[in-house]
Amino acid sequence: MAGAGTSRVWHPNTQADEWGRFPEIVRGDGMYLVERGGRRLLDGVASMWCNVWGHSRPELVRAMHEQAKAVPHSPLFNLTHGPAEELAGRLVGMAPGMHRAFFSDDGSTAMEAAVKMAIQYWANGAEGGDGARRKKIACLEGGYHGDTFGAMSVGYVPEFFSRFRGSLFRAIRFPSPGGAGDGSAMEEEAAQRCLGAMEEGLAGDDAVAALVMESGAQAAGGVRIYPPGFQRRAARLCRESGALLVLDEVATGLGRLGSMAEYAAQGGPRPDIVAYGKMLTGGCLPMAATLANKRVHGAFGGRFADRNHLFHGHTYTGNPMAAAAACENLRLYGSEGLLGRVRRSSAILGGLLEGARWPGGAEVRHKGLLAGVELDAPGGGASLNRILFEEGRRRGVYLRALGSIVMLVPPLAIGEADLRRLVDGASGAARAAAAALSGKGAGARGGGPSRGGPRRRRA
Numbered sequence: 001m002a003g004a005g006t007s008r009v010w011h012p013n014t015q016a017d018e019w020g021r022f023p024e025i026v027r028g029d030g031m032y033l034v035e036r037g038g039r040r041l042l043d044g045v046a047s048m049w050c051n052v053w054g055h056s057r058p059e060l061v062r063a064m065h066e067q068a069k070a071v072p073h074s075p076l077f078n079l080t081h082g083p084a085e086e087l088a089g090r091l092v093g094m095a096p097g098m099h100r101a102f103f104s105d106d107g108s109t110a111m112e113a114a115v116k117m118a119i120q121y122w123a124n125g126a127e128g129g130d131g132a133r134r135k136k137i138a139c140l141e142g143g144y145h146g147d148t149f150g151a152m153s154v155g156y157v158p159e160f161f162s163r164f165r166g167s168l169f170r171a172i173r174f175p176s177p178g179g180a181g182d183g184s185a186m187e188e189e190a191a192q193r194c195l196g197a198m199e200e201g202l203a204g205d206d207a208v209a210a211l212v213m214e215s216g217a218q219a220a221g222g223v224r225i226y227p228p229g230f231q232r233r234a235a236r237l238c239r240e241s242g243a244l245l246v247l248d249e250v251a252t253g254l255g256r257l258g259s260m261a262e263y264a265a266q267g268g269p270r271p272d273i274v275a276y277g278k279m280l281t282g283g284c285l286p287m288a289a290t291l292a293n294k295r296v297h298g299a300f301g302g303r304f305a306d307r308n309h310l311f312h313g314h315t316y317t318g319n320p321m322a323a324a325a326a327c328e329n330l331r332l333y334g335s336e337g338l339l340g341r342v343r344r345s346s347a348i349l350g351g352l353l354e355g356a357r358w359p360g361g362a363e364v365r366h367k368g369l370l371a372g373v374e375l376d377a378p379g380g381g382a383s384l385n386r387i388l389f390e391e392g393r394r395r396g397v398y399l400r401a402l403g404s405i406v407m408l409v410p411p412l413a414i415g416e417a418d419l420r421r422l423v424d425g426a427s428g429a430a431r432a433a434a435a436a437l438s439g440k441g442a443g444a445r446g447g448g449p450s451r452g453g454p455r456r457r458r459a
């Protein structure tokens with residue numbers, strides 16, 4: 001344990017006073033994190049949704065080690081290097097219609113870069129200068145794109161960001177399409193509401209620079225799986241309006257929902273800009289990428305005096321160790337047939353979620369290896385996250401809740417036995433947490449635990 005008076009670490013998105021001390025991780029062992037003292041925790045959230053192969057996969061360790069011996073960091077300012085060149089080629093090859101890769105450090109920075117690219121595209125006089133007035137960004141309610149100011153402005157989740165509300169730039173917000181991706185009539189109605197507002201908002205406003213949205217699902221904003229056909233129709237509306245389409249695949253691409261480029265699986269017009277992060281280095285080092293098509297990249301050329309080049313960069317942009325890890329990671333995706341494994345694991349996970357005993361009133365939403373179980377848990381007092389974590393830990397599973405949602409987001413290469421352990425541990429911890437939050441010693445709020453009783457689900 002670490003903390004309580006001696007630690008100087010300020011933990012992210014955490015009320016540390018509620019915790020006092022934090023378990024200290026000293027090493028990883030495959031799908032497990034190992035605490036000082038030896039307790040093993042199955043990594044049920046892929047160390048914040050980024051781990052692919054489990055911890056310390058030898059090929060990734062070797063790639064980082066070899067690169068560290070050659071040069072741990074050299075910049076992309078005035079220079080280039082092999083790992084960044086190879087990775088850009090791999091990413092552009094993987095993402096249909098993309099032409100260039102811009103590197104940054106995290107999902108938030110990838111999205112900051114994406115929004116700046118979209119705004120500067122028009123400011124540079126693209127398309128004959130007709131779009132100089134295109135400065136507004138449109139987005140979806142319930143979307144989440146990171147914690148920096150631009151990302152908060154286009155991914156405003158009130159629960160996370162209300163304290164900053166007055167300092168964000170104004171964005172046009174369309175209703176969330178919501179849903180569990182089950183194609184129900186209710187879901188189609190929500191999708192129609194969103195698409196109707198989008199059609200009106202985009203067609204009627206020639207000052208919109210871009211529509212920014214997550215691809216495939218809204219992840220951190222509530223694990224909302226898009227209804228079938230929604231993204232394709234949204235992309236079409238965007239294309240017809242002339243605004244750029246910016247997709248965020250930080251959480252949902254690179255195999256999380258079962259495809260490398262989720263937009264290719266969704267169909268419809270391709271994005272102009274798309275962002276990746278999280279799983280890019282297999283969960284080893286921070287790195288993200290913002291990819292742009294020829295239409296966008298073409299507006300950034302010319303002479304220096306034109307001042308059309310992208311006004312954005314970070315010290316560690318394209319860090320060679322991270323890029324080497326990412327190249328090796330993507331190589332392994334191919335040689336290990338990872339996407340096929342994810343699709344098989346997704347079916348297994350769907351069955352396990354269905355058969356598990358969740359607290360009464362729980363709603364399960366799932367696609368690929370992204371799952372959220374929304375509890376009918378009361379707010380206020382101790383956080384669900386705090387109680388769930390401790391209950392998960394007692395059962396040997398590292399869990400984290402987002403608001404009232406228990407997240408199950410394992411490493412992509414997880415096997416069946418560990419998936420079973422994850423769902424058993426998470427459902428047991430959820431029942432215990434729901435009981436504790438409702439003030440009851442056993443059972444759960446809303447009629448007690450039920451097997452196979454969640455309201456909606458997605459296999």
Ligand SMILES: Cc1ncc(COP(=O)(O)O)c(C=O)c1O
Pocket residue numbers: 106107108109111144145146147214219220248249250251252277278
């Ligand atoms: C869709 C999406 N975009 C962006 C981000 C921000 O990524 P990061 O936390 O790496 O800055 C996240 C993080 O969860 C995300 O889910």
